[in-house]
Amino acid sequence: xxxxxxxxxxxxxxxxxxxxxxxxxxxxxxxxxxxxxxxxxxxxxxxxxxxxxxxxxxxxxxxxxxxxxxxxx
Numbered sequence: 264x265x266x267x268x269x270x271x272x273x274x275x276x277x278x279x280x281x282x283x284x285x286x287x288x289x290x291x292x293x294x295x296x297x298x299x300x301x302x303x304x305x306x307x308x309x310x311x312x313x314x315x316x317x318x319x320x321x322x323x324x325x326x327x328x329x330x331x332x333x334x335x336x
Contacts, residue, residue: 266324270317274310281306 284302288294 266317266320270313273313277306277309277313 281302284294288299
């Protein structure tokens with residue numbers, strides 16, 4: 264499976280779960296503001312790291328393929 268495809272699936276799942284969490288926080292009284300902020304920061308970090316690693320991996324694979332095809336020395 265492609266690294267970008269996996270990253271987009273992980274990002275989509277995290278965003279969907281965060282959207283549900285956000286709605287629960289907005290409409291309910293069971294979650295404190297501190298937990299909400301911590302979860303928001305955690306979701307953001309997971310998304311940024313996942314996309315960043317996928318981009319780094321894609322660049323590595325593309326460079327390796329270009330070297331194999333003699334485009335790069």
